[in-house]
Amino acid sequence: MSQAKLTKKIAIITGASSGLGLEFARQVEKAYYLDEIWLIARRSEPMKDVADRFHKSKGIILPLDITDRGDMLALHKRIMDEKPQIEVLVNNAGYGKIGPFAELGLEEQMQMIDLNVRGLTYLTHIVLPFMQSGAKIVQVASAAAFSPSPYFSVYAATKSYVLSLSEALHFELKGRGIEVLAVCPGPIATEFFSVAQKNEYMKNKVGQAEPFNRFLVVGAKDVVAKALVDLNKGRKRSVFSLPIKAFVSIVPFLPRSLVLRALSMRKQ
Numbered sequence: 001m002s003q004a005k006l007t008k009k010i011a012i013i014t015g016a017s018s019g020l021g022l023e024f025a026r027q028v029e030k031a032y033y034l035d036e037i038w039l040i041a042r043r044s045e046p047m048k049d050v051a052d053r054f055h056k057s058k059g060i061i062l063p064l065d066i067t068d069r070g071d072m073l074a075l076h077k078r079i080m081d082e083k084p085q086i087e088v089l090v091n092n093a094g095y096g097k098i099g100p101f102a103e104l105g106l107e108e109q110m111q112m113i114d115l116n117v118r119g120l121t122y123l124t125h126i127v128l129p130f131m132q133s134g135a136k137i138v139q140v141a142s143a144a145a146f147s148p149s150p151y152f153s154v155y156a157a158t159k160s161y162v163l164s165l166s167e168a169l170h171f172e173l174k175g176r177g178i179e180v181l182a183v184c185p186g187p188i189a190t191e192f193f194s195v196a197q198k199n200e201y202m203k204n205k206v207g208q209a210e211p212f213n214r215f216l217v218v219g220a221k222d223v224v225a226k227a228l229v230d231l232n233k234g235r236k237r238s239v240f241s242l243p244i245k246a247f248v249s250i251v252p253f254l255p256r257s258l259v260l261r262a263l264s265m266r267k268q
């Protein structure tokens with residue numbers, strides 16, 4: 001595509017109605033000089049609340065379902081019509097479902113792939129014609145990207161895809177001056193685990209357990225602050241907290257069977 005005539009400077013943040021995405025919205029607004037920040041998720045109210053507190057940028061609320069083809073085509077059309085200069089894309093929307101692959105619902109697992117993989121890939125592709133040198137892409141992966149994960153199998157596989165794509169694009173887009181960062185957090189205190197446990201397999205279970213040791217859980221604010229620092233340093237990965245850094249550094253060197261056994265211990 002020939003270089004479009006770019007006007008206003010914007011950021012696009014997905015999954016901005018909760019958790020990490022809300023925090024990205026707050027911190028990106030503070031860190032960058034942008035005309036608009038486009039916030040995407042299905043629920044509008046939390047996005048309106050965060051946008052009301054913006055000081056420098058106008059918050060544009062886009063209540064879209066990233067798994068819906070019509071919604072994504074409408075977003076693509078809006079970008080092509082308005083021709084903004086996209087300075088930052090944060091591909092953060094995502095969810096996981098915990099349980100045995102065969103007993104989780106087929107549709108809820110296919111939707112996970114549609115959101116975590118297809119939606120993220122689509123958005124990354126459609127923003128590129130509107131990015132110039134200095135633009136930045138944040139792909140929210142997970143520490144789960146570094147190993148297969150029994151009872152979290154599809155989720156971990158989607159995040160391995162995100163990490164792989166992100167690192168390839170970090171290399172590919174360097175020549176255009178576009179930074180690409182994969183954020184690989186361990187457990188964060190967000191709605192993620194309640195969403196993860198709301199599924200076909202868990203619906204008849206009682207006394208649902210926390211899937212991770214509490215001491216590993218960190219706050220969204222710290223994860224996002226570290227991600228924005230790593231983004232500015234041109235790093236390809238952002239991993240917050242010592243135990244998670246140790247996990248992602250050691251795991252590639254451990255026997256796969258040992259890692260699989262250790263991770264399967266959180267079976268519900």
Ligand SMILES: NC(=O)c1ccc[n+]([C@@H]2O[C@H](COP(=O)([O-])OP(=O)(O)OC[C@H]3O[C@@H](n4cnc5c(N)ncnc54)[C@H](OP(=O)(O)O)[C@@H]3O)[C@@H](O)[C@H]2O)c1
Nearest residue numbers: 015017018019020041042043066093094187188190191192
């Ligand atoms: N929390 C953790 O422990 C953890 C650890 C590692 C990685 N992550 C990753 O961090 C990212 C953010 O998760 P979180 O922890 O902040 O969880 P969260 O609080 O559940 O937030 C998920 C966000 O994704 C949005 N979303 C879900 N389905 C969507 C759809 N079909 N279309 C558009 N938006 C959709 C949700 O908004 P609506 O429901 O309003 O649509 C929400 O804003 C995810 O990619 C997750 O995999 C989380």
